[in-house]
Amino acid sequence: MKQVYASMLWACAIIWTLSAQAEDASAIHTLAASCAACHGPNGNSLGGTPTLAALNQDYFVQRMQGFKDGSVSSTVMHHHAKGLTSAEITALASYFAQQPRQTPQALPHQSFQGAQ
Amino acid sequence: MTHDSILASQPHTPSRRQFMRSVIYGGLAFYGLPAFARASKPPLGHVVIVGAGFAGLTAAKYLRAWSMGNLKVTIIEPNPQFISCPQSNLVLGGSRTLDQLSFGYDLSRKQHGLHWVKDSVTSVDLANKQVQLTRGNLSYDRLILAPGVDFNVSKIPGMPAPVADIPHAWKAGKQTLQLRQQLESMPDGGVFVMTIPTGAYRCPPGPYERACQVAHYFKQHKPRSKVLILDANADITSKKGLFLQSFNGTYQGIIEYHNNSEILQLDTTSKTIKTDFETVKADVLNVIPPQLAGKVAQVAGLNNVDGRWCEVDFVTYASSLQPDVHIIGDSISAGLPKSAHMATSQAKVCAAAIIDLQMGNAPNPLPVFANTCYSFVDDQQAMHVANVYRYDPAKKSMVSAEGGGVSAKASTQEGQYAQAWAENIWADTLT
Numbered sequence A: 001m002k003q004v005y006a007s008m009l010w011a012c013a014i015i016w017t018l019s020a021q022a023e024d025a026s027a028i029h030t031l032a033a034s035c036a037a038c039h040g041p042n043g044n045s046l047g048g049t050p051t052l053a054a055l056n057q058d059y060f061v062q063r064m065q066g067f068k069d070g071s072v073s074s075t076v077m078h079h080h081a082k083g084l085t086s087a088e089i090t091a092l093a094s095y096f097a098q099q100p101r102q103t104p105q106a107l108p109h110q111s112f113q114g115a116q
Numbered sequence B: 001m002t003h004d005s006i007l008a009s010q011p012h013t014p015s016r017r018q019f020m021r022s023v024i025y026g027g028l029a030f031y032g033l034p035a036f037a038r039a040s041k042p043p044l045g046h047v048v049i050v051g052a053g054f055a056g057l058t059a060a061k062y063l064r065a066w067s068m069g070n071l072k073v074t075i076i077e078p079n080p081q082f083i084s085c086p087q088s089n090l091v092l093g094g095s096r097t098l099d100q101l102s103f104g105y106d107l108s109r110k111q112h113g114l115h116w117v118k119d120s121v122t123s124v125d126l127a128n129k130q131v132q133l134t135r136g137n138l139s140y141d142r143l144i145l146a147p148g149v150d151f152n153v154s155k156i157p158g159m160p161a162p163v164a165d166i167p168h169a170w171k172a173g174k175q176t177l178q179l180r181q182q183l184e185s186m187p188d189g190g191v192f193v194m195t196i197p198t199g200a201y202r203c204p205p206g207p208y209e210r211a212c213q214v215a216h217y218f219k220q221h222k223p224r225s226k227v228l229i230l231d232a233n234a235d236i237t238s239k240k241g242l243f244l245q246s247f248n249g250t251y252q253g254i255i256e257y258h259n260n261s262e263i264l265q266l267d268t269t270s271k272t273i274k275t276d277f278e279t280v281k282a283d284v285l286n287v288i289p290p291q292l293a294g295k296v297a298q299v300a301g302l303n304n305v306d307g308r309w310c311e312v313d314f315v316t317y318a319s320s321l322q323p324d325v326h327i328i329g330d331s332i333s334a335g336l337p338k339s340a341h342m343a344t345s346q347a348k349v350c351a352a353a354i355i356d357l358q359m360g361n362a363p364n365p366l367p368v369f370a371n372t373c374y375s376f377v378d379d380q381q382a383m384h385v386a387n388v389y390r391y392d393p394a395k396k397s398m399v400s401a402e403g404g405g406v407s408a409k410a411s412t413q414e415g416q417y418a419q420a421w422a423e424n425i426w427a428d429t430l431t
């Protein structure tokens, strides 16, 4: 009987961890997606800012922690890094390290059609 | 929510009633309805999005991507193409053309498998979960309203209705070109008067950026001309120190800034404005009207904050009045700057939450996102304001985290970053 309880407890613990991980993953990919405005879809920049996709995880953490504690100077990024927790920085590093590096698609430019 | 968890989850089996309802409303009632609407019910349901601006288009893309195609997404948008408001002030300054800010919707539509209806939503039947278009109706499991802002011209004393030769150009398009043409045909020595409303409006630094862009044009081509800002607010509402550097530096003698200058009376024929302090006559007049949530949100009765903006839950972006209607972008009451970056970030949080809700999971209770907003002071130099925002459950709002802030000064390097920002946010939204 004790064993049954023990294994039920285990099962609960595993389910709990899995769903907590799923929740964390959701939180991180939503946060990571908000970086796209400057760093491109999935971290693939069209130029002018660093590509984050497939970036070395340690390098990401080192730069961001540097912006956060002021040891690495920056124009803009310290305003973001200081607002993130160390856990978020680590999770973003791991998220972007796993994104494939891709040549961004060309923008669908079109001449103005005169409406609106 | 991971992709795996979607695959592993049991698709919701629609009840017989729901099924019948979807057949009746989703298919048959909509005459001339494209074939897609009659297709079998998608596992996670049907989301209808009103408006393909920054908010709506981003929500559509991420709903499809993060649900791995298990959600059907229909966008309703009357306009044939996407025109970016960001950088539209540079068209006035002369360093961008409107063509450079105009994009097609096709790529996004095809690549994300979006159902597209080129039409306007005229009303929402909340009880029956249907939107009314000019040509029929469409049913939804969840509705996203992303209509941007509406302009309350009638609030301007002396201007009961829009006047053809006084463009606001606060939605990029024809009016942007019209205002540029007016500046081009204005004789040197003329006065450009711009008025700024009180209360929330889209893009808080936008009017001051516009003043700089017009002054940049004058400085090069019409050096005896003036820019007069009549701001109804008590002070510059965004990046104050930085804009003052430009107003009192490069544009000294060109830009004049008057605060607390609400319009008491406007004579649209002579383009004369009376305020508490003065009466001024404009050669080119740009009245930025007071703003409120897009018309469709008003018609649905969801503009419950001062009758202007929509109150939402920042975990799901569901309307506080209607849990299956989500509202994102400029239409919401958030106490946050109404910006394109904000609109896309809200869209992503909303998309993730809708997928969770449709799967029967609890959405991430503590959303976090970033906002960066650049303003150009001439054709090369820009400056930023950047913040991380996180949800505060006690305050029930998105609160800016420690460490955010603005540039030390406008620079060419930031001008390059601002261009990169534009290209990357366009790519994120439109590809």
Ligand SMILES: Cc1cc2nc3c(=O)[nH]c(=O)nc-3n(C[C@H](O)[C@H](O)[C@H](O)COP(=O)(O)OP(=O)(O)OC[C@H]3O[C@@H](n4cnc5c(N)ncnc54)[C@H](O)[C@@H]3O)c2cc1C
Pocket: B050, B051, B052, B053, B054, B055, B056, B076, B077, B078, B079, B084, B085, B086, B087, B088, B089, B119, B120, B121, B122, B146, B147, B148, B149, B169, B170, B171, B172, B202, B203, B206, B294, B295, B296, B328, B329, B330, B331, B338, B339, B340, B341, B342, B343, B372, B373, B374, B375
């Ligand atoms: C001059 C100017 C400069 C700006 N500069 C910047 C900047 O540099 N950076 C920045 O981040 N932001 C900037 N902004 C702000 C930014 O443009 C807005 O915050 C952003 O467009 C909001 O996105 P949205 O999707 O809420 O609204 P919109 O982009 O306006 O999209 C709304 C869409 O909904 C459609 N729609 C409306 N009603 C209906 C209906 N009933 N049925 C169907 N479709 C409907 C409209 O046609 C439109 O396509 C600027 C704005 C202006 C005016």
